[in-house]
Amino acid sequence: MVQQSENVTPPSIEGLLVLVCEDEGLICILLEDMLEDAGCSIVGPYSSISETMEAIETVEFDVALVDLGLADGPSDPVLEELGARSKFFAIMSGNTTIGDFDAAASLPKPFTFDDVVDTLRLLAQRRSDLSQT
Known part of the structure; x- marks a missing residue:
């Protein structure tokens, strides 16, 4: 789980366009519902x-x-x-080893709604930090 400092407002994920690459139909349906509930838009899957x-x-x-x-x-x-396009992403896996990708976060399976939201906030923050440099 991603931890935020008490004095830091987490970035909004409302309206975030999230590309989903997943081959399991039930996980796609679950993610679609979670992303919609979080105010995001799904691209794909x-x-x-x-x-x-x-x-x-x-x-x-x-x-x-x-x-x-x-x-x-x-x-x-x-x-x-x-990574080559400087896009931030999370790797979804039940596998504990995800490799070394600079722009990556990890979203271990199985995940909860809060896990997805926390991961998207982390990615949104990294994206925001990059655009401010």
Whole structure:
């Protein structure tokens, strides 16, 4: 869980465009509901590496939630492309080892609504910090 200082107002995630790369249908439905309840907009979901790579090039989004393992292989190419484009993302996985991606946060599965919101706030804060430099 991401901890915030008592004196710091967490960044708003209202209206955040969240690209979702996930191949499990039930998790996609759960994320869609959670993102909607949090005031975010879902972009996708995309279930394969090729679909996600195309979306990264063609659709507008602010941050991404990416499953580490997709039906067509590990999502490393997606993660590398997001990093190359300076996009902040969280890696969703039940696996405890997620690799070394500078722009990444971790969203361990299974996750709760609060876990998703905290992770999105962290990504939104990193994004805001980057735009202020």
